[in-house]
Amino acid sequence: MNSQPPAASTETSYGEAIRAGFVHLLSSHREVFAIGQGLWSPWYVGNSMTDLDKLFGKARVIDTPVSELACTGAAVGAALCGYRPIVIHPRMDFMVLAADQIINQAAKWHHMLGGQAIAPVTIRAIINRGGEQGAQHSQALHAWFAHIPGLRVVMPSSVADARDLLVASVLCDDPVLYIDDRWLYERKAVLPAVSERPLAAEGPRVVRSGTDITLVGAGYSSWLCEQAAEILAAEGLDAEVIDVRVLNPFDPAVILASVSRTGRLCVVDGGWRNAGWAGEVIASVAEALDPRQLKSSPRRITLPNAPAPTSRMLEADYYIDAGHVAAAARTMLAARETAS
Secondary structure, eight states, rough: OOSOOOOOOOSEEEHHHHHHHHHHHHHOOEEEEESSTTTTTTHHHHHTTTTHHHOOTTTTTEESOOOOOHHHHHHHHHHTTTOOEEEESSSSHHGGGGGGIIIIIIHHHHHTTTTTTOOOOOEEEEOOOOOTTTTTTTTOOOOHHHSTTOEEEOOSHHHHHHHHHHHHHHHSSOEEEEEEEEEGTTTTTOOOOOOOOOOOGOEEEEEEOSSSEEEOOOTHHHHHHHHHHHHTTTOOOOOEEOOOOOEEEEHHHHHHHHHHHHHHHOEEEEEESOOOOHHHHHHHHHHOOOGGGGGSSEEEEEEEESSOOOSHHHHHHSSHHHHHHHHHHHHHHHHHHHHH
């Protein structure tokens, strides 16, 4: 059982980086514990928590009965009593059953008690879709929760952020919803040494510089933007990619600076279009920039406004891939050239 961080030159997967975050937190902070369903089973949480119960004991890595509301409520209560719990929901869809504990309890106590109490609970929600799982097992509900004041929401895309945003979330005195995506679990990179940074200092980040168009995403969508930028680069098109990373509170300054240079904005979102996160990003740009700074109308690429299909053939049409993002960017750039 390995509790040591990987060697500096060794590539680490996204899932393994999450595990490294747990190892750091459980080793360094006695007030941290994990609670949730299927934590002792790789079928539920992939390679992100392998053998943590053996390393730290089942009193600190607690596998619960199937009750999202109960385990989340227990974690919120523990947070109010001085602990820093991490409650894990292996499918974000079923976390909806704990919505009262997250929205009406965790997110409200600091405000309602005049700042005299904190609830530093981290709710880890896993997006787990595709593979013919259908409408009840495939939802990314980040836009729902990013709407809630008092609840920080983060979506790591990079391997380093998978670990470091988890660490920052757990050490934050506010309740945090940490959303990871199983489609990212095999993404690999060299993982730098762990660094404890305040979550309040984190926000959107330029992960690839460019001059022709700004591509914006969060979580898996950000990775699609990076892949699309590679496709476009092979065609001589220069895309700037921004990984939002922190959805609430949302600071659009990095995005505004980018769009003011490129004049074009394409937002990629793994949720639905209607009242979705992509619309929030576009609205923040539309409100702040002079329309004359835009060379084309902003565009959003989202899931269709329909529940996820079960058929593999329909899934191929339903989900976004890097080719869709590159095609949209290509169309936006071509429209400008035609107009000029």
